[in-house]
Structures are given as C-alpha cells and as structure tokens.
Amino acid sequence: MKAEIISIGDELLLGQVVDTNSAWLGQLLFKNNIEVKSKTCISDTEEDIIHQLEESLKRSQLIILTGGLGPTKDDITKKTLAKFFNTGWRIDQGVVQQLELFFEKRSRKMLEINVMQAELPESCLTLYNEWGTAPGMWFEKEGAVIISLPGVPYEMKRIFELKALPLIKEKFSQSPLYYKTMVTFNIPESLLALKIKEVEESLPPTIKLAYLPNLNVVRLRLTGASSHDGSIVDEIEIYANKIKEIIKEGVIAENDLTFPEIVSQLLIKHHYTLSIAESCTGGFISQQLTQLSGASQFFVGSVVSYSNSVKHHQLGVESILFETVGAVSEPVVEQMANGVRERLQTDFSIAVSGIAGPGGGSEEKPVGTVVIGVSSAQKTIVQTFHFIGDRSNVIGRSSNMALAMLRELVLSN
C-alpha cells in the first residue's frame, strides 16, 4: 500500500513556513507500517490541486492533503475537492455547533466567513475539529482514501491522530512494523558506516538499516515488517546486538529518543536535580530540557550569564579571571559549573562558555571554541572543544556535547 502527502500553500513554497506537518505525518504513518512514498508541496490553485490529485491517485491508496482550508484561504481545497468528486454541498450541524462553542469559549464574535466553514461537500465524512474552525474531510474513491486537513499544525495533528488514524487502521489493516533505533554520539557517519560495514552487508533483504545524522548524533534504525511468528523481532535484535558490540559506548540509547529525552529520563530515574549556567548557548540547553513536559521533576533552574557581570554576581566567578584567562576558559567554566550547582542547590550542573559566532572570534580562540563543564559535589569535568559550523550549529553541538558529558558523569556517579 502506498501513501502520500500533499501540502497546499504558497507560504510553504515560498519558504515563509517550514512544513513540519508532513514530517510529523510521515513519522506517525511509518509507526503504523504505512510508508509515505512521496510528499509534494503545491500552490493553492484549483489547477495544481486537481493535477496533483490525478497523479497521486494513479499510484497511491492513501492521500493526505494539508492546508488550503480556512477563512482567508477562500477554502480552495474544499471547493476543489467538491468539484473533483463531483458532489454538492451540505451544512454540517455538528460543525455549526462546534463553531459556536469555539467562539463562545474565546469570547469572540463568529464572523460570516467562519459560518461558511460548516458548509461541506456532500459526499465527505466530516472529521470534526474540536481545536479550531476548519473541519477535516474524508473522501473515498475506487478503494482509495483522500483526507483533507487544515494546515495549522496543532489542529492538523489532533484531527489526524484522533479522528482519521483510527479509520485508516480499520480500512487498511497493515501487519505491524518492527523497528529498533540506536542513538550514536560523536562518531562521524562515514566512520560509522565503515565500522559496521560487515554487519550491514550481512543483513537479510527483510531488514533495512537507515542512517539518520543530525549534528554530532547519528541514529541507526533497523526496520522489518512483522511475520506471523514474530521472528523478525528476534532477528532485528540479533543484528542490533552485533552493531552494539562494535560501537560499544558510542551507542548512547537503544530507543528513538532525543538527547534531552535521554538525559531527562536518566535524571528522573535517579531522582537527581540539575542546574545550568549558560553563556554562548543563551538558554538553548534549558529550553531543550523544559520543552519536555515533566521537566520540573529534575530541572531546578538556570542562569543565562551572557555578560561577565552576571557570571561574577550570580555565579560567583572571580572577576580577575576575565582579565587573565578570559570568559571562554576552563577556569571560568569550572567556577560557573560549581557556582550554579551550589547556589541553586542541585545534585548536578552544566556550564557552557564559548564563541558561537559569527563575530567574537580571535586567533587564539576562533569561532567555534566552546568550553563545557559538568559537575557534581564529588567531581567537576571541564573540556575545551572546537566545533565547526554556523552559529546555530555551534550552539546545537555544544548542547549535545554538554548533555553527553552530563550523562557520563551521572552514569559514573
């Protein structure tokens, strides 16, 4: 069975909005063993939508459209679908009621253009939107399913997961997919490929290996469709173990977690608390950890000490160090790490000071120079790194490295 995603909207083509919807859909469908074979982004015109629908219906049984719904979009997707499926219009009273409730809750007056959102193509099944104003639609044609969803990520995700996915599962019963992800850290992709070349070449055709690199992390994913006797599960486990034997401590997690998730889970498990002193990362590490719900179980707080004055007054770094060794130095980071841990009274701490660029570099300390420290009451480890890449790369790599060092320290505790 083939699935594909069509994203509608000039704002996507012009890059004003990054299409995170299709990535989210691809991931969720993959986990349900429905592989997305192509994703297309087109302009919100009737001509382009119809052309793409015709093309897609030739090859796919599940087509998910996002966007082109909503008041100011002139509901182009809805109108085009009604035309494409050659159907009339109906007023959906369920949608009318939901719209009334939606505006009442927000103490806003419902506008004429909002009322029109309850008018839907006759032949579609309504996928009710309890989170916004544009309902989703489910059409069927010659065994294929065409789903239209609003483009707002928050609404799209909820409608898809709660309203559409159960119907999809019912319609297309797929044998479950088994996959195992291993997260590796600080091993370049090409070196990783060389190391596990033999295992990779010995994989049976039923098992696939994918490399998913991002900054200094490479995810290795083994995938196979389940057979009835469940042997694929054991088989994937065998190859995963072979890879682990080669990569050893380079594998930092054996499931599909992000770096902040790995560290959060570890700290929560041991009931440890954490504080952070961030300079060049400017709050990025704190934000990465606190975007996960439940962060308050381990995260106490941070000091983003951009200026030296804050490093001195809020973290207790000796002022003389800024003149003698400079703010980006191991002695300063050591004091930042200990200062934040002692003042915020936590079990562990992270401290980072560096030059993220593009300005601020010198011959001695070029852009990308980052000093990272982690500390506990027993031990403080400080190390200097030279990261390659632009500002956001340096910040991202620093964050991953700091979390990796913290993980090591916690594990050795």
Place this chain on the structure above:
Amino acid sequence: MKAEIISIGDELLLGQVVDTNSAWLGQLLFKNNIEVKSKTCISDTEEDIIHQLEESLKRSQLIILTGGLGPTKDDITKKTLAKFFNTGWRIDQGVVQQLELFFEKRSRKMLEINVMQAELPESCLTLYNEWGTAPGMWFEKEGAVIISLPGVPYEMKRIFELKALPLIKEKFSQSPLYYKTMVTFNIPESLLALKIKEVEESLPPTIKLAYLPNLNVVRLRLTGASSHDGSIVDEIEIYANKIKEIIKEGVIAENDLTFPEIVSQLLIKHHYTLSIAESCTGGFISQQLTQLSGASQFFVGSVVSYSNSVKHHQLGVESILFETVGAVSEPVVEQMANGVRERLQTDFSIAVSGIAGPGGGSEEKPVGTVVIGVSSAQKTIVQTFHFIGDRSNVIGRSSNMALAMLRELVLSN
C-alpha cells in the same frame, strides 16, 4: 520561468528529519524573483529520481535537487544523474584537494568512501563544497538547469548561495520582485481579513496579498514584479499605507522581521539592556533572542527560575507569596520582573510564570494560564493571559506576548 525543488531521502519521507532546506531555498529564490512552483520529496531510489526528473523537466527550467549525496547514501543522486544525462566519469582534482584539506583540518583520516566523492559525472560543472565532503553539481539540458546539492543544511546553503545563485542569476535574468511585509500582532486571521477586505478587493491583478499566520502573529505580504519605471514600488506602498490606516498599532513592523528581531533592533537602537526571568517558558525567550548574532549588545542575562526556591533566592521573590497567591500570580511575576532587573542591573526586564501543560493545571488556574510582566525603573506592567494550545503553543504565544509588551513599554519610555 518555473523553478522546483526535489528533496531526496527516506529520512524526510519518514519524518525523521524536517525538510528545512526547501523552505530556505524557496525564500531565497522568491527574493530573486524566481518562484518555486512545486516541491517534491521522494525516496532515494534510481527509479523515483529518474521519474521525478522527467516529470519536472516537462514544466520547469530550474530544478534543484538536495540530498542523496554523501558516503553512506551510496551517492545515489550522483549515480542516477550520470545515468540520466548519459555521461561518463571524471576525477575532479579540485575536489581531491579540498577533501585532503578538509580532513587535515579536522585531524581525521580520509577514508576510501570519501575519496570516491571526487569522482563526478563528466558533463557537470562542479559547485565546490568548502564546508563538507560532497560537492554540488550543475547540469544543463535543453535550456533547463539541474542543480544537485548535498542535504546537510549548513553545506547546502553555502554552496547554493555562493556558488549556484550567481550562475542562476546570470543564466536567467529576472526582473526584480518588489515585496513589502507588515507584521501584525494579536489580531486573528479571519478578523484581519474582514478588516482589510475592501483594500484586498481593490488590489490590481499585478499585486498579490498573502496572509502568513504563526501563533499570535500574522504577516501580510504585498508582492509585485517590478516594471521598468518603478511604479510598482509606489503602488505597493499606497496599498500598504491603506492597510496600516486600518490596522493601526496592530502593525508592529513594516518589514519581514521575526518578533525577536523586532525587539532586538529596538533595544540596540536605543542602547537599552535587557534581563529576563523565565519560569514556564524555561529559557525559550532567552534562546530566541540569543540565537541572533549581536545579542550581547543588549542581552545581559536571564534567570530560568523553574523552582520556587530559585525564584526566592536568585530573584528575591518573597516566599510567603507561593503559599498565599501561588507562583503563577501577578504579585510573584511583578517581583520576578523587578528582581531580575535590579540584580542583573538592566534598563528593562521581562518575567513570565505560567502553566504550559499538559500537567499542572487546576480549576482556578487551568493549563494556558500565563502571567507576564515587563518592567523598567519607572514602570512595571503585569498581565494575566489564557493561551490556547499545547505546551509548545503556550510557550511560543507567551514569548511573543512578552516581547510585544516589552516593545510597548520601550516605545512609551
């Protein structure tokens, strides 16, 4: 002239990686008056790449492929392009030299699979990659240009901007595009559309209006291709003024800036300094401001006070308040705002405390309740909001609202 982008890679289809490349390319091409008419994401197989190239060449004169290059991808794009253009192979000595330099700089040994990256299709022009190992390629066929770039954003962006774009401009001389963006805040899209309906309907066919909503911000963009006498510039200005007259202070910027950029520029212009006390936003506002280079010109530091103990010890919030009114309350946020401003010695400050969810809500203070304060030595303004959406929505809306309140306070200073 039509342009399109083809992104290659299963990691994109499966949603393991969000395709930010095509958004970036779309934006840059748009600014150069080359409109991207479609974006497609396909699997890294020869069959899919060739099928898509054939389709794309029927309708487009500029085709940009990203991804499917690099050691572990088996260089599928390169091999497929050589086959598609029916060309032999050559070793590019420039690439060999660059690879040697690349590995020398990183003190890493060059591997056999890296050396193979210097082997390129005979008929392509090399777009040298000074930032990574996979070179870009430029092909021409029957007046159309096909460009292949590596998928790593950092490398792709630099090769495209510095190596490919100058050649594109030379090959396809486009009349420049004129566009004007107005950033509006806190006006729902449907209400905005209603307010400016008459102006929108009066637009000549040469000028287009686009709505680009994101959280509580809607960008309005007027676009027109330049005529030789430059009249389009004046004409767009006339309609922009008409919109401004209607929306008034709802327009917070008249160029295509993000909220953090707007506030950063304002603070830098007036030589003001800023500190932040973040609770539920967990470092997000600090990170938004410090991801922009030059943030040190105004940003002094932050205290991410997740626990009440940090609010008390680092910001001076009276402990009794946590029991009487609770951490998410106007008295606490007022003390956070003044505390961080006084302790970090800045002109202005922001403070945020709230319930981002999904847990932590109560009947009295449901998820989405956020108290925001901004302060200067003269004035402190604190307000309670009820934001709708999931955790990341509540954090994002809180950040925008806090920056909007700060902007107001700075402007009224």
